[in-house]
Amino acid sequence: MPDLLIRNIHPMGLDAQDILIRDGRIAAIGTGLAAEGAEVVDGKGAIAIPALVDAHTHLDKTTWGMPWYKGRKGGDLQALIDNERNERRAIGLDVHRQSMRHAIRLVENGTGHIRSHVDVDTDHKLTLLEGKLRTRAALKDAVDIQIVAFPQSGLMVRPGTYELLDEALAMGADVVGGLDPSSMDRDPKGSLDAIFRLAGKHGKPVDIHLHEYGELGSFTLEEIIARTEALGMQGRVGVSHCFCLGMPDPLRVGQLMERVARADIRIFTTGHPSAEVPSLQAMRAAGIKVGMGCDGIRDTWGPWGQPDMLHRARIVGMKNRMRRDDELELLLDVASRGGAEAMGLEAPGLAIGGPGDLTLVAGETLAHAVVEEAPRPLVVKRGRVVARDGVLALAGVTMP
Numbered sequence: 505m506p507d508l509l510i511r512n513i514h515p516m517g518l519d520a521q522d523i524l525i526r527d528g529r530i531a532a533i534g535t536g537l538a539a540e541g542a543e544v545v546d547g548k549g550a551i552a553i554p555a556l557v558d559a560h561t562h563l564d565k566t567t568w569g570m571p572w573y574k575g576r577k578g579g580d581l582q583a584l585i586d587n588e589r590n591e592r593r594a595i596g597l598d599v600h601r602q603s604m605r606h607a608i609r610l611v612e613n614g615t616g617h618i619r620s621h622v623d624v625d626t627d628h629k630l631t632l633l634e635g636k637l638r639t640r641a642a643l644k645d646a647v648d649i650q651i652v653a654f655p656q657s658g659l660m661v662r663p664g665t666y667e668l669l670d671e672a673l674a675m676g677a678d679v680v681g682g683l684d685p686s687s688m689d690r691d692p693k694g695s696l697d698a699i700f701r702l703a704g705k706h707g708k709p710v711d712i713h714l715h716e717y718g719e720l721g722s723f724t725l726e727e728i729i730a731r732t733e734a735l736g737m738q739g740r741v742g743v744s745h746c747f748c749l750g751m752p753d754p755l756r757v758g759q760l761m762e763r764v765a766r767a768d769i770r771i772f773t774t775g776h777p778s779a780e781v782p783s784l785q786a787m788r789a790a791g792i793k794v795g796m797g798c799d800g801i802r803d804t805w806g807p808w809g810q811p812d813m814l815h816r817a818r819i820v821g822m823k824n825r826m827r828r829d830d831e832l833e834l835l836l837d838v839a840s841r842g843g844a845e846a847m848g849l850e851a852p853g854l855a856i857g858g859p860g861d862l863t864l865v866a867g868e869t870l871a872h873a874v875v876e877e878a879p880r881p882l883v884v885k886r887g888r889v890v891a892r893d894g895v896l897a898l899a900g901v902t903m904p
């Protein structure tokens with residue numbers, strides 16, 4: 505592959521520079537760069553940022569591009585879970601096709617890394633994982649996809665799920681998932697011991713959905729912290745949503761955040777529309793590594809969302825009452841470099857020697873780029889142009 509030289513861009517909104525990417529990594533940043541035989545692209549004065557990172561989504565759930573889904577239900581979490589499990593086949597939700605649509609739109613919008621949970625349950629067994637593994641292989645030159653084997657319908661309450669998760673991890677899932685060990689599984693010790701046992705057996709990290717509120721969620725979180733420390737899993741455990749850190753008890757929340765930071769547990773937040781969420785500013789101030797994700801997009805659960813991390817950053821920003829430019833820059837960092845760091849990836853930002861993954865964004869400043877709803881002019885993965893002006897540009901791959 506030839507070197508890629510992008511001229512006339514503003515790295516992180518600073519003065520105009522060129523960036524040279526060689527062998528997939530940033531080889532030089534400066535003015536008037538030259539490289540014989542390189543593919544040269546005019547950045548036209550756009551801002552360059554590291555690739556956007558969707559650190560929490562569900563590529564196996566979206567109805568994007570399908571007929572409008574009319575069967576959404578209200579009700580509690582269990583009702584939403586059951587509705588989805590029962591409706592998947594009835595509405596013809598083909599996971600490979602749908603995850604391609606979802607992931608390609610994320611790439612077109614500048615995303616270079618995705619962490620996607622995939623439902624593993626005793627009805628669908630490993631078929632959803634298989635569809636997503638095909639998508640990961642098809643898009644390997646455009647985006648890195650981490651797959652979390654996720655017991656969406658429960659682990660302890662559905663015998664046979666543990667064995668399926670074990671098989672999913674052997675088949676190529678990268679992370680062990682979990683779901684509300686106390687409120688859904690009704691057995692926090694059994695559920696967490698099983699999750700951490702699988703992590704130990706396969707040498708893989710953990711990412712647990714924790715919707716549990718208040719003191720119940722805090723109790724479960726303390727159990728997660730205890731296992732993380734006892735097993736030496738610091739830096740390899742994530743908690744998604746973690747709504748209990750959004751409860752209106754600053755003293756208790758402050759103490760919990762300190763303990764989460766000490767155990768180096770990563771928090772993945774989505775600006776969830778139906779819950780109080782932990783404060784992004786408070787988590788970062790406590791030293792917690794935080795990632796951000798689109799979560800489910802237009803699925804059987806809800807009609808909301810777009811496969812675009814800047815759209816999600818705006819939702820998270822509004823949810824966290826952000827207004828100032830420095831707050832918008834924090835949002836952008838969590839949606840890109842910070843999310844990669846939280847996922848355990850190399851994340852130096854735009855730096856010489858760092859990964860050649862970047863996207864150009866429209867706007868006068870970084871803060872302006874967060875709120876500006878405009879197509880990304882250029883998306884680059886490992887030094888290869890993968891999308892231009894919001895459209896995939898990858899040989900042999902088309903939107904299904």
Ligand SMILES: [Zn+2]
Nearest residue numbers: 562713799800
């Ligand atoms: Zn989720």
